[in-house]
Amino acid sequence: MMRSLWTAASGMKAQQFNVDVVAHNIANVNTVGYKRNRVEFHDLIYETMRRAYVMEDQGRPVNLQVGHGVLPAATTKLFRTGSFERTDNYLDVAIQGDGFFVVGAGPAGTQYYTRDGSFKLSLTDNGMMLTTSDGLPILDDGGNEIYINVDAPRLIIGINGELSYMDDLGNTGYLGYRIAMVKFQNRDGLEAIGDNFYVTTSASGEAIPDDEYGRPSQVRQGYVEMSNVNIADEMVNLIVAQRAYETNSKCITTSDDMLAIANSLKR
Numbered sequence: 001m002m003r004s005l006w007t008a009a010s011g012m013k014a015q016q017f018n019v020d021v022v023a024h025n026i027a028n029v030n031t032v033g034y035k036r037n038r039v040e041f042h043d044l045i046y047e048t049m050r051r052a053y054v055m056e057d058q059g060r061p062v063n064l065q066v067g068h069g070v071l072p073a074a075t076t077k078l079f080r081t082g083s084f085e086r087t088d089n090y091l092d093v094a095i096q097g098d099g100f101f102v103v104g105a106g107p108a109g110t111q112y113y114t115r116d117g118s119f120k121l122s123l124t125d126n127g128m129m130l131t132t133s134d135g136l137p138i139l140d141d142g143g144n145e146i147y148i149n150v151d152a153p154r155l156i157i158g159i160n161g162e163l164s165y166m167d168d169l170g171n172t173g174y175l176g177y178r179i180a181m182v183k184f185q186n187r188d189g190l191e192a193i194g195d196n197f198y199v200t201t202s203a204s205g206e207a208i209p210d211d212e213y214g215r216p217s218q219v220r221q222g223y224v225e226m227s228n229v230n231i232a233d234e235m236v237n238l239i240v241a242q243r244a245y246e247t248n249s250k251c252i253t254t255s256d257d258m259l260a261i262a263n264s265l266k267r
Contacts, residue, residue: 003047003068004255010069011248014041017072018241025229026238033115033196034227035077036234042073079187082228084220090152091130093117093161094225097217099181099210103197104137104145112136112197113182113190113207118224121148130179134195141180141209148175159218160211181210181217 018039028034050064084094095101100113119138122131130138130146137145141161148155150165156172157163161179164172184190189203200206210217 005252007069008248008251010044012245014070014072015241015245021075022234022238022241026234029227029229029231031227032118032224035079036229037075038078039072040074040076041070044068044071076188080228082226084223085226086223088222090155090221091119092224093157093219093221094223095217095219098183098214099217102139102180102182103132104139112199114196115225116196139180140177146177157219157221161219182207183210183213
């Protein structure tokens with residue numbers, strides 16, 4: 001009888017975690033470049049009371065086993081491309097493909113990766129630097145910071161990330177930078193650290209230049225990629241998790257009632 005109490009309790013804990021993940025998805029429905037999370041569950045260890053066996057055409061064809069509940073095993077990022085929202089901002093870019101932008105995070109050479117293309121210009125001693133909203137530099141394909149000393153409305157970002165501008169006579173000049181885009185052999189292995197950033201792990205592998213792996217990604221100037229969270233799907237997931245939590249709690253109540261009946265037999 002005690003097994004059912006602990007089994008149902010594991011189900012309640014798992015569904016609570018599930019609700020936490022769904023709530024996080026819903027909270028980020030308007031976060032640029034956000035990718036929704038999905039919880040994966042594993043069943044816990046089994047107690048085998050009788051094993052299946054066949055010997056000399058006799059035996060038991062099936063096992064007699066009972067499990068001990070459930071455990072959240074992983075949260076998977078679903079990297080399906082979100083919808084593009086037109087902003088008409090010359091510094092906004094969206095990636096069409098599997099690539100990531102590269103962000104310089106500090107003097108130690110640490111790099112972050114993001115799908116958030118809502119860039120800004122930050123005033124530095126060397127001029128106007130292309131940065132994230134937090135002021136971290138966007139890197140070019142050579143690993144260098146990008147400086148843009150032209151008016152933003154004159155800036156042109158090509159589909160391959162190359163930066164150019166249009167002068168007063170309508171002529172095109174090149175700034176000598178191309179926004180870096182990279183891919184990963186296993187992007188599901190990336191670790192999300194918040195602020196729309198990811199870092200590499202041993203599971204994701206190192207960053208690979210976008211045009212060296214798979215189909216090259218393209219950028220679209222004047223657009224941002226919105227979250228790929230679908231509110232209707234998340235509400236359904238929330239209802240399912242709530243009902244599963246409620247049912248597991250009823251299993252605990254039922255087990256408690258059965259224990260009470262067993263305890264009252266002597267009276």
